[in-house]
Amino acid sequence: MYMKKAFVTGATGFVGGHLIKELLKEGLDVVGLGHDYKPQTTLSLLGLDKEITLIYGDLRNRSLMKRILASYGIDTIFHLGAQAIVSVAQKDPTSTYEINCVGTANLLEACKEVRGVNSILIASTDKVYGEGLSRKETDPLNGIGIYETSKIIMELTARGFQKIYNLPLVISRACNIYGEYDSNRRIVPNTIRDLKKGEQPLIFVGEKSLREYVYVDDVCDAYVLLAKEIERSSGDVFNVGSGYSIGQEEMVKKIIDISRTNIEPKYVEKPGIKEIFRQTINSGKIKESFGWNPRYSLNDGLKKTWGNWTKPTY
Numbered sequence: 001m002y003m004k005k006a007f008v009t010g011a012t013g014f015v016g017g018h019l020i021k022e023l024l025k026e027g028l029d030v031v032g033l034g035h036d037y038k039p040q041t042t043l044s045l046l047g048l049d050k051e052i053t054l055i056y057g058d059l060r061n062r063s064l065m066k067r068i069l070a071s072y073g074i075d076t077i078f079h080l081g082a083q084a085i086v087s088v089a090q091k092d093p094t095s096t097y098e099i100n101c102v103g104t105a106n107l108l109e110a111c112k113e114v115r116g117v118n119s120i121l122i123a124s125t126d127k128v129y130g131e132g133l134s135r136k137e138t139d140p141l142n143g144i145g146i147y148e149t150s151k152i153i154m155e156l157t158a159r160g161f162q163k164i165y166n167l168p169l170v171i172s173r174a175c176n177i178y179g180e181y182d183s184n185r186r187i188v189p190n191t192i193r194d195l196k197k198g199e200q201p202l203i204f205v206g207e208k209s210l211r212e213y214v215y216v217d218d219v220c221d222a223y224v225l226l227a228k229e230i231e232r233s234s235g236d237v238f239n240v241g242s243g244y245s246i247g248q249e250e251m252v253k254k255i256i257d258i259s260r261t262n263i264e265p266k267y268v269e270k271p272g273i274k275e276i277f278r279q280t281i282n283s284g285k286i287k288e289s290f291g292w293n294p295r296y297s298l299n300d301g302l303k304k305t306w307g308n309w310t311k312p313t314y
Contacts, residue, residue, distance in 0.1 A: 003119065003228065007074040009033045009081030009107065011054060014182040015123070015216060016080045017042030022220045023078075024051055031072045033057060033081060045181040059103025065110035069117060076227055077120045079107060082154075084125075085184060086275055089147035100150040101157055108161040108169075119230040120169040121223055122158045124151050126212070126239065126281045128173065133210075134282045137173070137237045145275070155237075162235055170226045170233040175241040175281050178301065179216030180308040187248055188213075188302070191255045192309055195263055201256065203249050204270035212280040213251075214242040215301030218294040225292055238286040244298035245280045254299075258306050 006023050010016040011032025020043060023030050030052040032043070037056055043049045053072065057064045059081050068074065082100050083089055089096040104122070111117045128151050129135040130142030141152045155171055162169040178188040191201040222240045226233045246254070252265050286292045296304065 003028055003076040005029045005031070005072060005074050006076040006078060007031045007033070007068060007072070008078045009059060010079075011052070012038065012041040012043050013080060013084075014042045014179070014184060015177055015219060017046050017048065017181065018179060018216045019078055019080065019220045019223060020048055020052060021046055022217070022224055024048065026224065028076075031055065031068060031074065033059070033068070035081070040183075042181040042183065059106060060098055062106040062109060065107050066114055069110050069114040073116060075116055075118050077107070077111065077117060078123070078223060078227065079104065079121065080123045082123075083150070084147070086145065086147045087185070089145070089150065093146045096146055096150050097153070101153045104154045105157050105161075108158065108167060111167055112161065112165045118168055119227045120167060121227045122155070122169060122171045123223065124155050124171050124173045126173050126175045126241070126279060127276060128152045128155065129279065129281070131276055131278060133278060133280045135239070135280070136282045137239055137285055143276075148276070168230045168234045170230060170235070171237045172223060172226060173237060173239050173281065174219050174222075175212040175214050175279075177216050177219050178213055178305060180305045187251055188255065188305065191252050192259075192306060195256065195259045195261050196309060198261075198263065200263055200266035201252050203252050203265045203267050205267050207248050207270055209275075210245055210247055210278040210280065212241050212243070212245045213298060213301075214240065214244075214294060215296040215304070218242065218296055218301075221295070222286060222292050225290055226286070229290055232289070238289070239281045239283045240286060241281045241283040242294045242296075242298065243283070246298065255302060255306065258299075258302050
């Protein structure tokens with residue numbers, strides 16, 4: 001499908017910024033939605049905040065969603081906007097459900113009412129599966145936390161709109177995404193920020209969790225591909241992963257090795273945040289259906305992330 005004007009929700013977020021980088025390379029005009037103004041974002045660190053039309057607003061504002069689609073002639077939507085941090089979701093569950101579920105419904109209702117939207121990608125997460133290894137798209141959705149269940153409801157909302165109103169919509173479920181300029185409190189950016197400042201990165205004592213990690217550019221490639229192939233992908237769900245899984249202690253030590261800083265990690269007790277313990281996904285479906293494959297190994301992706309990181313000021 002030919003894409004000309006894209007609307008990216010969550011435009012100032014980590015993945016949103018990198019996705020916009022890819023869309024601009026593709027020659028698209030991009031309208032982005034950000035929630036709060038921040039002086040430094042992934043988008044600004046990439047030098048792209050002046051290259052798009054950036055609007056600040058709330059997904060819960062239904063009239064704003066409709067006005068954006070109508071005013072800018074949007075034909076493609078990448079819906080990344082969400083409350084995506086597990087610890088924040090646990091502190092503020094109501095807002096999490098409002099943003100992730102009602103916000104998605106508002107956006108899709110606007111798509112239903114405004115003509116011209118030909119492709120919609122809904123970015124979900126592997127967390128909807130809950131605990132388990134090598135999860136496939138046909139496996140049950142057993143996520144039980146606030147963030148996880150909000151994304152399950154978001155997916156069900158999207159599927160309802162797709163089936164009832166025949167919206168051209170595809171859902172992706174990516175594993176843990178990493179890359180440069182991530183301002184979130186996650187293991188990869190936390191470790192890199194500490195090392196850049198000459199501080200000891202943290203390892204949680206006795207934490208034997210297992211996670212699958214995929215480099216951000218690979219995820220963006222998958223998102224763009226699924227949106228382009230909407231005639232074949234619509235109404236379906238696709239996992240997006242790398243096949244590279246690692247524990248938290250091993251991950252921190254790997255980043256230390258890549259950094260060549262010789263800084264020793266600091267072992268601490270883990271804070272009381274309930275998270276999924278062990279999880280990986282099977283991404284065979286998108287590979288077999290569309291020929292997508294990740295371009296970066298875990299080692300290569302982490303080297304690129306470390307090498308491209310800027311001042312640890314955020």
